[in-house]
Amino acid sequence: MASSTAANPTAAMLVIGDEILSGRTRDANMHHLAGELTRHGIDLKEARFVADDHDAIIAAVRALSKAYDHVFTSGGIGPTHDDITAEAVAAAFDTPIGVRDDARAILEAHYRQTGMELNEARLRMARIPEGAELIENPVSAAPGFTLGNVHVMAGVPAIFISMLAGLLPRISGGAPLVSQSLRVMRGEGEIAGPLARLAADFPDLSIGSYPFQKDGAFGTNIVIRGQDGARVDAAMLRLAEEMKA
């Protein structure tokens, strides 16, 4: 569908993990983030998935943090040898990283409470780059962090969701998108002409068409999005008229 021309803040996502690229695990965080950002008036413009590879993470963090207002990362901040995201993000910003007292205190309190040992591996989760702001983890304590415009969060979906919920109110979004949709029982190929003309007449709106097949018949969901509700109404009114014919 056509891209929106909104002047909202822009964002990219960086998903880190071999297990997703090998097909072992299906990522769920990108879809969740996409919906949350849309609701908060932040435009997700790009997502990248890279392996647990120091250089690949650095290159992606640098490229995305330069190109967009915000970067949200998912994965690679646990206690094992393959959790290298925090180091790589620090390296991308040429920032020193080490066990930080505030993060250590959070872990100490958590493990004291749960009766587990804060061993060397778990202490790795207190490694936070200098100057970074912590992101709270209500599920399992070990915090994420914001360094520059990069928000580093865990890959486990329940933790990612809870971290994002705490983070988003700190980030100011733009105007949320208004969206209306129309379901027509015609194939995309049949309505492509009218849709293209509608898109040309409403360049400030984003007009998308999503084909489906049900019980052997072809249909299309048409979605009109924009920041000005009156414009979305006007476009939808015309579309509904045209689809009646």
Add this chain to the structure above:
Amino acid sequence: MASSTAANPTAAMLVIGDEILSGRTRDANMHHLAGELTRHGIDLKEARFVADDHDAIIAAVRALSKAYDHVFTSGGIGPTHDDITAEAVAAAFDTPIGVRDDARAILEAHYRQTGMELNEARLRMARIPEGAELIENPVSAAPGFTLGNVHVMAGVPAIFISMLAGLLPRISGGAPLVSQSLRVMRGEGEIAGPLARLAADFPDLSIGSYPFQKDGAFGTNIVIRGQDGARVDAAMLRLAEEMKA
């Protein structure tokens, strides 16, 4: 988890579509491709999601086609105004594009058979870059294509799956990965030490750990992957011994 050191062919995926970045649709094709490539001995190294934006698609196609042996794209080759992938891929390679006779013949036969009209919008799906090889579409006829090392396929999952099934036998893969897994009822933080030592002693293998929580208890799935089955066996034997303790 640690990255594999296999000398397999490398690949990237490029998913194109505003509807995925807005959270309206959840992509399913990347997870499917990831699993299929692993089975065929091709290493998926990176995935990128971009909007229906001419320049963004060109930039991603150029970057990925230079960096990897193969690029698989999904989305943006239908009949509507926002389906701009074919044009953008052609532009990325500075290749002319237009309605090609072989693709038009496929569409003509299909629409004749189904009694639908091959109108101007549908004819756009016969636009194929010069020199590209067609990828068969057993679901709805309109073909994908391979241009250089870029394989351009549809976004609708049933069509993507069927196109990929026809394409993969044409692409020679490396040795498929052998994989074994062990489920232990201990948290990642507890077994991180032994895992790191195992990874250091078996640098040719990829050793991943995937935490889970079940009925309030913490557990970890440990996965060992490699191209040499005997090495995977040896590492798994040692791991099983250590986890007994």
